Amino acid sequence: MNELFNISEKVIVVTGATGILAGGAAKYLQRNGAKVVYLGRNQDRVNQALSEGKNISADCMGLTCDVLDEEALEKGYASVINKFGRIDALVNGAGGNMPGATIGPDKEIFDLNLEDYSKVMDLNLKGTVVPTLVFAKAFKEQGDGCIINFSSMSSTQALTRVLGYSNAKAAIDNFTRWMATEMALKYGDKVRVNAVAPGFFISRQNKALLTNEDGTFTERGQQVINKTPFRRFGNQEEVYGAIHYLLSDASSFVTGSVLSVDGGFSCFCGV
Ligand SMILES: NC(=O)c1ccc[n+]([C@@H]2O[C@H](COP(=O)([O-])OP(=O)(O)OC[C@H]3O[C@@H](n4cnc5c(N)ncnc54)[C@H](O)[C@@H]3O)[C@@H](O)[C@H]2O)c1
Known part of the structure; x- marks a missing residue:
């Protein structure tokens, strides 16, 4: 393998590893020689992800904990160090939206449920x-490491309906830049923090919003396609390369960046 892109033997913790994008990426990383920690909040789904991981290699483990539960994460941290002796990277994949924090077509902004808004902010930002x-x-201890956060197209443009989610993802962009700066200034140029900003990929959460049961686009799905020069949604595999790049030495001078993987959605005004 090209040494620039070699991630073999790296210990990589992936949150949201039971989901579509981060879960798929976790298995991709393992297939490329990484030792992967599958972190998710649902025990059955972590077990399922882990058994798929074990079919790739024995070098993996599962952690069942909520990304908002600091105590459980600390225990998880100790068990990863205990098993692998080090951690090379963290991929913060857990995240998503919640119906109550959304301003649907039949609602106006004044209907916003502040409790659900806070939950979405918490899951995506604090999570x-x-x-x-x-x-x-x-x-900090090793003097090297990589963090990859998940941003979104909604972080820099107003995407209707998803207010809480957009606010949180905008804050993730800021947190990415802030942490990139903090880590480099304090611990040197081997600790890097970046984000990927996926365009529109079909996931458990947005499938019904973007596609009808017969596979045709919903009205919103069609609006997204109209603003995507590639005229299609992304395939989950198309995020893996960006993550691989940001985790490897190929991006050794890259920190604080938010890499769009979006078929051109962010560069096209739609006309
Ligand atoms: N699918 C898209 O089009 C898209 C676009 C832009 C950004 N994203 C972002 O990509 C990331 C992955 O999304 P996805 O599409 O794979 O969604 P997904 O719903 O398939 O995966 C998200 C995972 O996070 C887990 N999770 C949720 N709350 C958790 C918690 N409190 N603790 C631990 N785990 C928790 C879920 O169980 C799920 O496995 C998310 O941050 C999402 O916001 C997705």
Whole structure:
């Protein structure tokens, strides 16, 4: 393998590893020689992800904990160090939206459910900050390490309906830049923090929003396609390369960046 892109033997903790994008990426990383920690909040789904991981190689483990539960994450941190002796990277994949924090077509902004809004902010923002504070301690000690956060197209443009999610993802962009700066200034140029900003990929959460049961696009799905020069949604595999790049020495001078993987959605005004 090209040494620039060699991630073999790297110990990589992936949160949201029971989901579509981060879960698929976790298995991709393992297939490329990494030792992967599958972190998710649902025991059955972690077991399922782990058994798929074990079919790739024995070098993996599962952690069942909520990304907002600092105590559980600390225990998880100790068990990863105990098993693998180090941590090379953290991929903060857990995240998503919640119906109550959405302003649907039949609602107006004044209907916003503040409780659900806070939950979405917490899951996406604190759910990235807390695991970072727990697992990045290894990077301080080792003097090297990588963090990859998940941003979104909604972080820089107003995407209708998803207010809480957009606010949280905008804050993740800021947190990515902030942590990149903090880590480099304090611990040197081997600790890097970046984000990927996926465009639109079909996941458990957005499938019904973007596609009808017969596979045709919903009205919203069609609006997304109209603003995507590639005229299609992404395939989950198309995020893996960006993650691989950001985890490897190929990006050794890259920190604080948010890499769009979006078929051109962010560069096209739609006309
Ligand atoms: N699918 C897309 O089009 C898209 C676009 C932009 C950004 N993203 C972001 O990519 C990331 C992965 O999304 P996905 O599409 O794979 O979604 P997904 O729903 O398939 O995966 C998210 C995972 O996070 C887990 N999770 C949720 N809350 C958790 C918690 N409190 N603790 C631990 N785990 C928790 C879920 O169980 C799930 O396995 C998310 O941050 C999402 O916001 C997705």
